[in-house]
Amino acid sequence: MTTKTGSTELRDLPDGPPLPLALAGAIIQLSTMHYVWSSTAAGPCLRDPIACVARPWDFDAFGRTVIYVDLLALITWLYSLRHIPSTGTSDPSIVDRLWSIMPWVYTWHYFLASTRHGLNLRLLIMTLLATLWGVRLTYNFYIKGGFTGGEDYRWAVIRKWYPGWRWEVFNLIFICFFQQVAVMAFTTPAAAAFSSSEPLTALDLVAALLYLLLVLGEALADAQMFAFQTEKYRRKAAKELREEEMGEYAAGFIQSGLWALSRHPNYFCEVTMWWAFYLFSISATGEVVNWSIWGAVFLTGLFLLPGASLDITEALSSSKYPEYKTYQHRVSKYFPLPQTAAAKRSA
DSSP: OOOSSOOOOOSSOOOOOOHHHHHHHHHHHHHHHHHHHTTTTTHHHHHSHHHHHHSGGGSOHHHHHHHHHHHHHHHHHHHHGGGHHHHSSOOOHHHHHHTTTHHHHHHHHHHHHHGGGSOOHHHHHHHHHHHHHHHHHHHHHHHTTTTSSOOOHHHHHHHHHSOTHHHHHHIIIIIIIIHHHHHHHTTHHHHHHHTOOOOOOHHHHHHHHHHHHHHHHHHHHHHHHHHHHHHHHHHHHTTOOSHHHHGGGTTSSOOSGGGGTOSOHHHHHHHHHHHHHHHHHHHHHSOSSOGGGHHHHHHHHHHHSTTSHHHHHHHHHHHHOTTHHHHHHHSOSSSOOOHHHHHHHHO
């Protein structure tokens, strides 16, 4: 993402996955989610989207959310085209700025709609948890300069992978549509809770505590990263460039705190917390595997599949920092592990 602390130039540009492969994955996942949702309370809206847009309150809360998210994806794509006359390319940064905001908007929508039938305590807990996550992550995005203009540095790299019209197709399908729908999808356990009258169980308590722990872990990882980058660029600006002056900042990337256990502790917490969120739907439906699981599944894929977000971040870090390969052999890629265990796994 954009950052106020500073930036490090790439030494070389890593190769990206072929465009047809990247788009095929997004299209398959979009199709799967809409197919699954067509058999839920969202079915009437999906079968008659025009009526749903025109008379949203005549339809189920989840159904109108699905249709309006599809409409939001189209609007964000049109909005991203505004820079084409001046720069010759679209700018999808609006999608990044909505990532931490929309999930708690969706959960509040479900909760407020549910109040017509009394207090849904499970849904209220889920809404408050999603709001805590969203406000915290939005603040982290803000202090890094995410709302001051500019785009995530990864989009600039991907634009070089897919130049010209290829980028515009990627922007439409993968960035604007797939990511907007995926953001809504990992909050669908709240939609499952919306239509449930099952009482709270011990599993709800486990889910809430686990979610809170992971929010705390992500906040700590982000705070450690922000402090490291701020101090690194302060020392560079002060011309403190000798190795004894740079100290732990000489390598250019953080290797302490949670980052000594995982190369991506923030990603680990981000993905795992939405699996914790899914646990609420098990209590709500009584089904270990239910229709709302797909959001967590596809979010996991967005980060962890070969060539996905985690691999792109790894490739860019390796390109920026010569010592990063040594760090890769020493520290676990994703799951937090002691360094000795991580080294054995990579051996």
